[in-house]
Amino acid sequence: MMTATVHIVPAYAGALALLFICLSILVVKQRRFHRVPIGDGHKPSLKRAIAVHNNFAQYVPMALLLLLMMELSLAPSYLVHALCVVLVIARCAHAYGVSQDPEPFKYRKYGMISTFGVMALAAFYLIYTALFA
Secondary structure, X not given: OOOOOOOOHHHHHHHHHHHHXXXXXXXXXXXXXXXXXOOOOXXXXXXXXXXHHHHHHHHHHHHHHHHHXXXXXXXXXXXXXXXXXXXXHHHHHXXXXXXXXXXXXXHHHHHHHHHHHHXXXXXXHHHHHHXXX
């Protein structure tokens, strides 16, 4: 019986955690600049910072969980690396796009399509291996 050695996803999770901290700091900076302790104060730049932060918080944990399960199920390392790299690039693109005013929509679109793609591929891989491997 083979055992899984988890060493790929934690590195990417660390990188994504650092990105999450950066996004959090951007929200804090906007709050301090606009003197808005709670809510968005109807300030467009603060709304954008909050939206980027929230979107990251909503999608990245599930994506990382799926990727970790792939790694634990002994998925090929090149596949796990590839999906992790796409996820990191996707989240950076999304964060960049949404934080801009005016927003270059292509970055948001690429970021979300890629994030959904990573999650869908990981989910299908896990379902397939659970049923047929």
